[in-house]
Amino acid sequence: MTGPTPLVLMYHGVAQVPRSLDPANIFVTKEAISHQIARLTERHGFRPLTEAQYLAALAGERSVPSNSCLVTFDDGYASVLDEAAPLLAAARVPAICYVSPGLLGAQPDRSEPAASARLDRDGVQALREYGIEIGCHSDLHASMRGMSAERLRAATSVAREEMEALFGHTPRTFAYPYGDHDAAARAAVREAGFECAFATYEGYGRFALPRVDINATDTPFTFDLKLRRLYPFLRRSLGRVPVVRRATHHVVGYAPRQP
Numbered sequence: 134m135t136g137p138t139p140l141v142l143m144y145h146g147v148a149q150v151p152r153s154l155d156p157a158n159i160f161v162t163k164e165a166i167s168h169q170i171a172r173l174t175e176r177h178g179f180r181p182l183t184e185a186q187y188l189a190a191l192a193g194e195r196s197v198p199s200n201s202c203l204v205t206f207d208d209g210y211a212s213v214l215d216e217a218a219p220l221l222a223a224a225r226v227p228a229i230c231y232v233s234p235g236l237l238g239a240q241p242d243r244s245e246p247a248a249s250a251r252l253d254r255d256g257v258q259a260l261r262e263y264g265i266e267i268g269c270h271s272d273l274h275a276s277m278r279g280m281s282a283e284r285l286r287a288a289t290s291v292a293r294e295e296m297e298a299l300f301g302h303t304p305r306t307f308a309y310p311y312g313d314h315d316a317a318a319r320a321a322v323r324e325a326g327f328e329c330a331f332a333t334y335e336g337y338g339r340f341a342l343p344r345v346d347i348n349a350t351d352t353p354f355t356f357d358l359k360l361r362r363l364y365p366f367l368r369r370s371l372g373r374v375p376v377v378r379r380a381t382h383h384v385v386g387y388a389p390r391q392p
Contacts (some may be wrong), residue, residue, distance in 0.1 A: 137202040138358065139182060139190050139250055141331065141343040142173075145208050147216040148248035150349075158349035159208075161218045169347065169356050170224050173202065177360055183227040184266040184305060190326055191339065202360075204228040205331065205344065207270060207308055208366035209236065209257070211250045218263040230260055231308040231331075234295045252300055261302070267294055269304040269327070276311050277318040285317060289325035306330065307340075314341050 145159035154160075161169075173179045182190065186358045190197040193293030204221070221228055222279055230279045238253035251261065257267055263360065271288040272295070289307070297303045302372060307308040307322050312333030314322075322330045329339050336343035345359045358364060370384075 137199065137362065138310075138342070138346065138354060139187060139197070139203055140179070140204045140362075141205060141342065141344040142359075143189075144204070144213075144217070144329070145204045145344050146210040146248050147212045148246070150153050150246045150256060151347050152349075154246040154321045158214075160246070160345065160349070161349050163220070164339060164350070165349075166347075168353065169225055169351075169391055170204075172353065172356060173360070174224065175206050176227065177357070179360070181228075184229050184268070188305065190331060205268075205308065206265075207310075208274065210248065212248050213265075214252060214260050214263075214392050218260055218265055222263050225263055227266070229268045229306065230257075231268040232257060232296075233270045233272060233274040233310075234292055234299060235273040237299075250305065253345070257300060267296070267301075267302065267304060268306045268308055269296055269382050270308050271310050272279040274310045274345040275351070276313040277309055277321075278313040278315045280318065282317070282321075285321035286325075289327070289342065290334060293327070303311045309341070311320045 144161060144166065146164055148160045154318060162388060169212050174181065179200050180198050182197070182203050186197060187203045190201060206217065206228060208371035212258050213230050227300050232252060236251050239251040241247060261267060272292040277285065277288055293304060307327040307330040309318065309330060309332050314332055319330070319337065323340050329342055331344050332341040333346060334343050339389040345364065347356065347359065351376050
């Protein structure tokens, strides 16, 4: 595309989970995501895109506004259907949820929070009825860095075919579990027929596009910071001074959206 690539936000689950059960801070509360979507669209004027619109932007479609963004959810948690989908539909915000077909309906073990339950087949279909697109998150949500050729095929081509058989819909985009990828993984995703793939912060072309992780530690201040084009540079800088980063997160707690 000729202009800047639209901002891509990455969420996981939506639930109130104790920090002791969520060391990676991947579960945000319903209240938090509600405030964040309002800040995104109302305060900052971002236009959330559908999957098709995002792919059109990648192809150079000039009609896509420069202040566009894409909202994504990884891991296929049932809480996306229960908590996020209704509020996104009410706000008319499209999104993509990335699921692993080999984990449909999986339940948490004793060490995991109840909110770790995964969408089953009916849940995925219900999510689509809310207007949320379904993408592929590999077959079993394993790191794809250093995978054998056989495992890469199972994680990409076979997973895509299985999702088409299950849902009558061929996923167009892919998200790497844990954001992990290497040259072989990127090649496998491309050869499987996906139109693009998402990593985390560090991008590597169309088949490892960067996303901004939104997590349980974010405050309104840090969320606003993550919407800035300069955030990847700022993140690297803050990463070298963790005390400053921790202080930033604790200065401002969650509060109702301010004008």
